[in-house]
Amino acid sequence: MLVHIFINGEKRKVHCQPDAMLLEVLRDAGCKSVKCGCDTTNCGLCTVWLDGKPVLSCSVPAARVNERHVTTLEGIQDEAEAFGKYLVGEGAEQCGFCSPGLIMNVVAMKKELDHPTDDEIRHYLEGNLCRCTGYMGQMRAIRQYVDEEVEA
Structure with missing residues (x-):
């Protein structure tokens, strides 16, 4: 077809x-x-x-x-690179296998939600599994990315 x-x-x-x-x-x-x-x-x-x-x-x-x-x-290389720097800064990239899906969702969330709370972030990303990081580093990176982008 x-x-x-x-x-x-x-x-x-x-x-x-x-x-x-x-x-x-x-x-x-x-x-x-x-x-x-x-x-x-x-x-x-x-x-x-x-x-x-x-x-x-x-x-x-x-x-x-x-x-x-x-x-x-x-298709979103600039946005992905901007968020990726936060992941690296928090040591949250680990093997990187889950990173593309996570990045796609984080960038979409930033566009959709204004000033998301930690609970809103967790809810938005609940379908993204990572077997390496334990999520805390990712959460710190997401929080920094969202907060800095909102202030800019």
Whole structure:
């Protein structure tokens, strides 16, 4: 089947199987930041933005994104780098496998929520699993990123 998708602002024609998930299509299109970590929609590693909202690409049929806009980490490099510096500063990047999905959600949260509380941050990010950090370093980095961006 042929699907027309805007990937990081570029319109692409994608040939895929009728049962293909967006995750597969994006990886085939070269978006290697989009990862599969669980196959059960529980880890958050495959998070992308669909029309500006975070979604788990492993649970979105590619056929449903026809003529829609998908943004991956490759499409928000400046924002990702800005937040990534906070992760590194807190030693929260560890292996980095979960970082793309986390970054996609943190940047989306910053755009959506004004002055989020720690509870709001935890709720927004509850689907992002990390097996390395214990989350405290990530939480400190998120808090610093959100607070500094709000003040700027």
